[in-house]
Amino acid sequence: MSKRTKLIAAFDTNSRSQAEEWSVTLGKTVDAIKLGLEFTYACGLDAVRAVSTGHQLFLDLKLHDIPNTVASGLSALAPLRPALTTIHACGGAEMISRSREALEKAFPDEVHRPRLLAVTVLTSMDDAGLRETGVNATPQEQVLRLGKLAISAGADGLVCSAHEIALLRDALGDKPVLVVPGIRPAGSASNDQKRIMTPTQAAQAGADWIVVGRPITRAPNPALAAQEIMAELASA
Numbered sequence: 575m576s577k578r579t580k581l582i583a584a585f586d587t588n589s590r591s592q593a594e595e596w597s598v599t600l601g602k603t604v605d606a607i608k609l610g611l612e613f614t615y616a617c618g619l620d621a622v623r624a625v626s627t628g629h630q631l632f633l634d635l636k637l638h639d640i641p642n643t644v645a646s647g648l649s650a651l652a653p654l655r656p657a658l659t660t661i662h663a664c665g666g667a668e669m670i671s672r673s674r675e676a677l678e679k680a681f682p683d684e685v686h687r688p689r690l691l692a693v694t695v696l697t698s699m700d701d702a703g704l705r706e707t708g709v710n711a712t713p714q715e716q717v718l719r720l721g722k723l724a725i726s727a728g729a730d731g732l733v734c735s736a737h738e739i740a741l742l743r744d745a746l747g748d749k750p751v752l753v754v755p756g757i758r759p760a761g762s763a764s765n766d767q768k769r770i771m772t773p774t775q776a777a778q779a780g781a782d783w784i785v786v787g788r789p790i791t792r793a794p795n796p797a798l799a800a801q802e803i804m805a806e807l808a809s810a
């Protein structure tokens with residue numbers, strides 16, 4: 575039997591008390607929690623530590639700068655002991671390899687080293703949005719190009735949409751960890767996401783993890799919404 579796709583709940587809020595509440599009400603249901611730019615900038619690193627205690631943490635700060643700055647930034651974040659953390663693949667091979675080195679240095683014990691994920695093409699971008707940035711390729715082509723670059727430079731995995739999973743698995747095999755946002759249970763609003771799929775579709779395509787924010791946190795009953803997605807993943 576293949577491994578079940580795991581669920582990460584994105585706690586996108588600027589309120590520490592809200593995140594603490596979700597940590598209690600959702601933390602036991604989901605496999606990991608994600609704290610990102612909004613929460614970290616609004617509430618600070620102590621709050622990240624407090625909210626993530628007892629949970630697997632996906633610290634999603636999407637670093638993108640010169641290699642030295644990104645590597646030093648990751649070293650500074652190491653005490654938070656995230657399970658997963660992000661940089662942007664388009665920062666290039668040296669930025670990615672220096673990031674990996676920084677994490678290896680901070681965590682000599684490989685088992686506890688945060689897994690380095692390279693964000694490929696944001697799930698909020700479609701063909702037209704990508705073209706606007708000067709990239710003359712489809713999102714699939716660009717995800718594949720950046721995915722190969724990132725894995726060969728030392729990333730453990732990639733953030734991509736479910737539409738690119740099959741392509742990446744063909745090119746890179748089963749080893750890279752594929753983390754997939756842009757997930758919408760059937761019937762829920764897409765919001766600003768463009769390349770979306772349902773939890774079942776993403777699981778069947780071979781996602782290791784899916785990331786779900788608003789369909790859980792803005793649901794009338796977030797705990798129930800999370801349980802329904804977990805049930806969907808269990809039967810996918």
Ligand SMILES: O=C(O)c1cc(=O)[nH]c(=O)n1[C@@H]1O[C@H](COP(=O)(O)O)[C@@H](O)[C@H]1O
Binds near residue numbers: 586767
């Ligand atoms: O790195 C991410 O997690 C990420 C990458 C990406 O391409 N698209 C994307 O939506 N995300 C994150 O995944 C979450 C999706 O949230 P919802 O659209 O509310 O489900 C947000 O916290 C985003 O920051």
